[in-house]
């Protein structure tokens with residue numbers, strides 16, 4: 071199964087992607103986690119993207135697409151994966167479509183986690199992950215970037231008829247039950 075989990079910062083994408091990964095035995099690919107780990111390990115990629123993640127802006131499309139394309143060549147992704155945090159712009163979505171087509175594969179589901187805007191900031195502040203981009207100012211920037219650059223990705227997939235809306239409010243288990251239902255319906 072090839073799945074995209076989509077939603078604004080604070081919607082719970084990472085948490086739910088991990089559960090999907092365990093349940094369906096498919097790897098979880100989080101571009102944000104790749105960047106954070108590169109920064110932590112002070113790799114060349116980490117040095118390149120650190121200041122971008124620090125402000126909450128987006129890493130340039132070519133960089134992210136190249137990285138995902140390389141990563142997806144690994145054998146572990148052959149039978150499926152859950153993408154978390156990618157694609158985040160329409161050009162990324164188009165590039166991902168091209169990658170899929172070249173491999174003769176298709177997307178099974180685009181899960182849209184829906185959470186009321188007013189809940190997002192509180193959730194991010196209370197999750198206490200200690201991320202350097204989890205401060206009120208940076209969260210505001212990440213949400214602005216989301217509305218401007220990432221939200222249009224939803225319209226792009228709506229045209230492909232793969233979008234499944236999932237209410238992202240409630241306990242982690244409740245939300246996960248809705249996700250399973252959406253995937254199995």
Ligand code: AMP
Pocket residue numbers: 079101102103105122123126127128129130134154155156157158159162203212
């Ligand atoms: P996330 O963990 O998905 O919230 O991502 C954390 C940060 O990594 C974002 O605020 C961006 O700076 C960067 N990032 C992650 N994924 C992408 C992507 N697909 N395109 C551009 N930047 C990204």
